[in-house]
Amino acid sequence: MADNREFDLVLFGATGFVGKLTAQYLIDAAPATARIALAGRSLDKLTTVRDELGPAAAGWGLVVADSGDQPALDALAAQTKVVVTTVGPYLRYGMPLVAACAKAGTHYADLTGEPLFIRDAIDGYQEQAVETGAKIVNSCGYDSIPSDLAVYLLYQRSVADNTGELEDTTMVAAIKGGASGGTIDSGRAMMEAIAADPKKGSVLGHPYSLSPDKSMDPDVGRQSDQALSRASAIDPSLDGWVSTFIMASHNTKIVRRTNGLLGWVYGKNFRYREVMNAGKSAAAPLVAAGISGGIVAGMAAGAVLSRVSLGRKLLDRVLPKPGTGPSEKARDSGWFTHKTFAHTTSGAKYVATFAAKGDPGYKATAVLLGESGLSLAFDTDKQPELAGILTPAAAMGDALTERLRAAGMTIEVARA
Incomplete structure (x- = not known):
């Protein structure tokens, strides 16, 4: 992936309930130098969300894009290393963004709990994502x-x-x-x-x-x-x-x-x-x-x-x-x-x-999704060299585990 993109991470669906929670989490969790943008359908609503986040988000970018507007999603994906999306149901609204990220070689994380959506993504975009090096990572919340x-x-x-x-x-x-x-x-x-x-x-x-x-x-x-x-x-x-x-x-x-x-x-x-x-x-x-x-x-x-x-x-x-x-x-x-x-x-x-x-479905999921996006953006040297339609463990493995432990989650293995 080219390292001259405008943003490290774009949060798509930032004006929704879980999107706002994820944005709030990123305020404290993201590196101070992280280049973050909020994306959604309405510039006015995006501006309001950014203002509500306070001074720490004042420099964050705003990207207007609709889930049904393929050219706008293509432009969004080309601007960033990683897209984190809360816009579901993914079966209805998610595939155009997968297509955009697979084409642009942009890493991607979502919250889907929809096997039908993942199966369609595999069938439609696995080969292209492998070719471009995109990690399309599904189910990055409490599920799964x-x-x-x-x-x-x-x-x-x-x-x-x-x-x-x-x-x-x-x-x-x-x-x-x-x-x-x-x-x-x-x-x-x-x-x-x-x-x-x-x-x-x-x-x-x-x-x-x-x-x-x-x-x-x-x-x-x-x-x-x-x-x-x-x-x-x-x-x-x-x-x-x-x-x-x-x-x-x-x-x-x-x-x-x-x-x-x-x-x-x-x-x-x-x-x-x-x-x-x-x-x-x-x-x-x-x-x-x-x-x-x-x-x-x-x-x-x-x-x-x-x-x-x-x-x-x-x-x-x-x-x-x-x-x-x-x-x-x-x-x-x-x-x-x-x-x-x-x-x-x-x-x-x-x-x-x-x-x-x-x-689990809100506060914990905001942490899980937020850290997944940050891991995809900043931990590439610690992650498996896999690309395509991936799972959290296959895509991020130890790097994500380290992040979640640092975020306060308990993750332990013991011999019984």
């Missing part, structure tokens, strides 16, 4: 950095200890926070896409639908994201019950894609799943069953309603709106803790802990 980096670090530890390849690996999530309007709208976008083309449903259902090479997919039998079991079945140290984790279907695909991008180094018998802690009370089994059943029922209802205009209007009325979010107090009171338990071929056991304060 904690999942992806935890397994990557477990792999590294098993190699360092010479304890063999990874086999059964399970992440157990405990969280305090709510689903964002953007996440829900992304789910709707995928349901609408499947309603228009039912063949796309296989991308959601197949565990290796984001694989870089179908012929190399491990043959480990059925893998399901649905869960309802005692936690002790995962590890004797756990108590209570676990249920389906709503983002498991996406995160597990990202982790498996990382394995493929790195040459299937996790192992030929690597199996991965994610579950959510449902508690220890007498009612925990009912809670777990309700969560699991509710997720399935909700997805089914959304799929049906998305097929007709009346159903889509009903969803518009009852679901949280994208671009909205909780109060600062609510964001500060949130948290997440992931425990990822892994077994290796030699019988060794490990547990990775990935934890952070702040609502």
Whole structure:
């Protein structure tokens, strides 16, 4: 990539809820010499956001571009080393920016939790991004950095200890926070896409639908994201019950894609799943069953309603709106803790802990996305020499881990 570009990092979608949070984070996290710009559809709104950020952002640039204006996005991508985008659902609005970055050799980070979007990006722009050296990195928020980096670090530890390849690996999530309007709208976008083309449903259902090479997919039998079991079945140290984790279907695909991008180094018998802690009370089994059943029922209802205009209007009325979010107090009171338990071929056991304060979908995600953008802009000498449509661990690995630890997140691996 040419080093004479005007900006180091452009934040696209800076006037949205998560965009503003990310901009606020960059004020303190970015180097003082970083050349940053805010981008969006309205110059007036961009100016207001920059003014609200205070004197530290006074020198930041402003770039006007719409997600549907390809020439404007091409110009944006050509101006900067890195684009960080919060403009979703990506399935509706994201592909023109991917195209622009792949063409210009510009690194890119987004927040997508949409396998359909990533599959389309792979099919459309993988080869071009490799040719230009662009790192197009998907899922750089709570979905899916904690999942992806935890397994990557477990792999590294098993190699360092010479304890063999990874086999059964399970992440157990405990969280305090709510689903964002953007996440829900992304789910709707995928349901609408499947309603228009039912063949796309296989991308959601197949565990290796984001694989870089179908012929190399491990043959480990059925893998399901649905869960309802005692936690002790995962590890004797756990108590209570676990249920389906709503983002498991996406995160597990990202982790498996990382394995493929790195040459299937996790192992030929690597199996991965994610579950959510449902508690220890007498009612925990009912809670777990309700969560699991509710997720399935909700997805089914959304799929049906998305097929007709009346159903889509009903969803518009009852679901949280994208671009909205909780109060600062609510964001500060949130948290997440992931425990990822892994077994290796030699019988060794490990547990990775990935934890952070702040609502996962908002405060923590602003940190994760912000540091991803900064890593792509300033850590190229510490990153793998991969390009194309990438995952966080495959693109940034150790460099991003170091940044997130420095930002206050807990990231540890221990032998159990």
